[in-house]
Amino acid sequence: MKKIFFCLVLIVFVFKISAADNTSDNTTDTASSKINDTLQYGIESEIVDLLKDIGQSPNEYIYQKLFERYNDALLLDTKIALTDFFSNSKNLPQFVSDRLFSDASSDLLDRRLETSLLNFLGKTGGIKEGNFLLSKLDSSDNIIKNITADAIGKMKVPELGQLLLQRLDDADKIEEKFLGPDIKAKLIIFFGENKSLEAVPYLKKIITDKTSDKYLVMFGMVSLLKIGDVSSIDIISENLKNEDPKIQEYAAYAISSFKNKEALLPLKKMLLHNNESVRYYACKGIVLNEDYDSISNLFYKFKQDPSKKVQEEALSSLILFDEKGIERIKDFMKGKKYNYTHIGIISAAVAKKPTVYCVAYLIGIYQSTDKSGKDIIARNVVSAKDNKIDPIIKELLGSEDYLIRIGALKAVYQIENSTLWETVEAISKNDPINAVKLNAKRFLDLRNNLLKSSK
Structure with a gap:
């Protein structure tokens, strides 16, 4: 079963490579002819x-034809499908945007089409x-x-921030402008996505109001994180005391994602929290902030935290601290x-x-483990892109x-500036399995084509 899985992964990877030149522009004669005829x-x-x-x-011609088919469409599903397509398209012509904005402004819209049009405006629109x-927030239709x-939350229009703040303020003061907490929670996502400093207060x-809806508190903390407001770390930390475990978890996530010395003390305290998710995020935050003073804390969590999830994250964190963390693991694992x-x-x-250092450590584990252990290592390391991983990939290239x-050959191809191409060349000539030789030759050809196209 493991071999079948490995083969499937390889087939998908090779297919993606072979198809890469014919995805978005459809420049082949056959593809262009089919598209033109169908349109x-x-x-x-x-x-x-x-x-x-x-x-x-x-290209512009296809956009024009799609636009014409949108205008002429009689079926609602066709208009919706084309609207959704335009929502995810790049370099959209202005005439398409103008027409869809005009349609969204109509008072005579089916709700499904209106949903697609509003989503389009959120993804592609400006001020x-x-x-x-x-x-549209004034609509009587909830x-x-x-x-x-939802659409506003997707927008990347920083100059809208002050206007949105005013609308939220009106919602709290004017009965006709009322917005429920579910709607407000979606709207405040905008502030994080646009790094709206004016929204920090x-x-x-x-997040400090005890009467706030839980989702408002959760999304508010994440927005403060995305804005990068370091002064909010202490305020967010107070929500680690909230009785709701989801609010605790969101607070922990936010604190752990700040790369700033102000987060160090809260992170240490988080390792002692009763909620395992809080301790899990504490491990991540300690690594992000490169807090070597907390290696002993992480080592304790790896050895005997009551949560397996925390033990595993602590182990991962120790590895990411490289030699100083790995030495603690090696001492513990002796015998x-x-x-x-x-x-x-x-x-x-x-x-x-x-x-x-950590690659040499992993090679030692690889050489001493059984076949199942080797398979686990192979599955994980073949996704790496950094050529510092090359020594362990070389071990895989020599696997029985x-x-x-074959998986290691794929890894060499996707690693930036791999040092193993001479080894791949030798495999293409000398490997006892024909499938391996063919794959080696294929990846060599793909690399040569890339080198030629980059000149």
């Missing part, structure tokens, strides 16, 4: 089916569209309000056998941030398992 002569269901083949960056969406709030007020969970966590951490050798 010209196809019925509406064919147009909808065609959209998945066009890609996100069609004009933002102002329009703010006006579903439309929710859809609008409002967000701090929300003991690494189990498969250990091997999986260690190899995943090394693949994430390889160094000379031909599937591991």
Whole structure:
């Protein structure tokens, strides 16, 4: 079963590579002919089916034809499908945006189409569209309000921040402007996505108000994190005392994601929290902030935290501290056998941030473990992109398992500036398994083509 899985992963990877040149621009004669013919002569269901083949960056001619088919569409599903396609497209012509904005402004819209149009405005719109969406918050239809709030939360229009703050203030003071907590929670996401410094006082007020809805508090803390307001760390920390475990978890996530010395003391305290998710995020935050003074704390958590989830994250964190963390693990594991969970966590951490020391450590584990352990290491490290991982990939290239050798060839191809291409060349000529030789030759050809195209 493991071999079948490894083969499937490889097949998908090779297919993606071979298809990479024919995804978004559809420049081949056959693809262009099919698209042009369908746009010209196809019925509406064919147009909808065609959209998945066009890609996100069609040329101007295709945009024009799609626009014409949108204008002429009689079926609601066709208009919705085209609207959703335009929402995810790049370099959208202005005439398309103008028409969809005009349609969104109509009072005679089916709700499904209106949902798609509002989503389109949120994903692609500027200040004009933002102002329009703010006006839709006055709708008497609560579903439309929710859809609008979702759309505003997706916008990347910083200049809308002050206007949104005013609208939220009105919601608290003017009965006709009332917005429920579910809608407000979606709206405040905007402030984090746009790094709206002007919203910091409002967000701090929300997360400290004991009467605030839990989702407002949770999303408010994340928005303060995304804005990068270090002064809010202490205020967020107070929510670690909240009786709701989800609020505790969101507070822990926010604190652990600040890379700032102000987070160090709260992170240490979080390691002592009764909520395992809080301790889990504390491990992550300590690594992010490179707090070497907390290695002993992490080591304790690895050895005997009551939560397996925390033990595993502490182990991963120790690996990411490189030599100083790994030495503690090595001392503890003397005379003991690494189990498969250990091997999986260690190899995943090394693949994430390889160094000379941790790669050498992993090679030692690889050489001493059994076939199942080797398979776990192989699955994890073949996804690495840093050439510091090369020594362990070289071990895989020499594996007795031909599937591991093929996986290692894939790894060499995707590693930046790998030092192992001479080894791949030798494998393409000398490997005893024909499938391995063919894969080596294929990756060599792909690399050569990339080198030629970059000149």
